[in-house]
Amino acid sequence: MEQQLQKLIEEVCRYEEGTPQRQKALNKLLIIVQQFPGIKKDGHQDYLEALNKTWEWFCRSIHKFDNSKIDSSESLQTNLTRWINGYLKWRIKDLYTSDSHYTISLDQPISNNEGSKVTRLDILADSQGESISLDLLDIKIAEIQKRDRETWGERITEFIQQDTRNELKRSCIRNNAECNCQLLAQRLLLTKPSHKIADIARELNVSNQTIYSHWKKKCLPLLKEIGMKTKD
Numbered sequence: 001m002e003q004q005l006q007k008l009i010e011e012v013c014r015y016e017e018g019t020p021q022r023q024k025a026l027n028k029l030l031i032i033v034q035q036f037p038g039i040k041k042d043g044h045q046d047y048l049e050a051l052n053k054t055w056e057w058f059c060r061s062i063h064k065f066d067n068s069k070i071d072s073s074e075s076l077q078t079n080l081t082r083w084i085n086g087y088l089k090w091r092i093k094d095l096y097t098s099d100s101h102y103t104i105s106l107d108q109p110i111s112n113n114e115g116s117k118v119t120r121l122d123i124l125a126d127s128q129g130e131s132i133s134l135d136l137l138d139i140k141i142a143e144i145q146k147r148d149r150e151t152w153g154e155r156i157t158e159f160i161q162q163d164t165r166n167e168l169k170r171s172c173i174r175n176n177a178e179c180n181c182q183l184l185a186q187r188l189l190l191t192k193p194s195h196k197i198a199d200i201a202r203e204l205n206v207s208n209q210t211i212y213s214h215w216k217k218k219c220l221p222l223l224k225e226i227g228m229k230t231k232d
Helices: 002-014 020-033 047-064 076-100 120-128 134-162 181-190 197-204 208-231
Strands: 109-111 117-119 176-180
Touching: 002 020, 002 047, 002 076, 020 047, 020 197, 020 208, 047 076, 047 208, 134 181, 134 208, 176 181, 176 197, 181 197, 181 208, 197 208
Parallel strands: none
Antiparallel strands: 109 117
């Protein structure tokens, strides 16, 4: 494994960016690296987005990795894993930073359990009677935000599973209708633990990079668009 890793890294760095030879070597390297057991995991619902950004960075920056300048007592795989995790850690942190900026309108009309239109502020007032402290208001807002995110997540999950208009299924790679956004979303977002892109690529007889590119350029934007509609 160590010799194979070293050989592939050297091969990738030997060719100029954008050349078929570099891309071929990079695909082989990614298939191996993405299966490292030490790659950092996280339970955030958008973890795969952070992981995808990390693999993008890895492809751009592998030429900067110099094992001889890290820890010579550790294996190449260990040092490479640590190097990748160093970047992935910050992309995961970005996810939680984004969550902290999640805001809602207290005046936005919503339906209560009886089907009547009320505002979130009405719910807060009803739950506490005539007065409510600012600290308690913050807590209640956080509770509402959490419920909103969970409800939105349930709607997205339902949409992915049903895809009644075939919006996800229609977005497939050329000459392989089976490799579509619905299948990829089910495998990468809904399955626990999520499938690895390398495993999906082998199953569908498609290159790792083709699936990754389709997921990033087609599926993720489509899911975000659907998510915004679902949120309204």
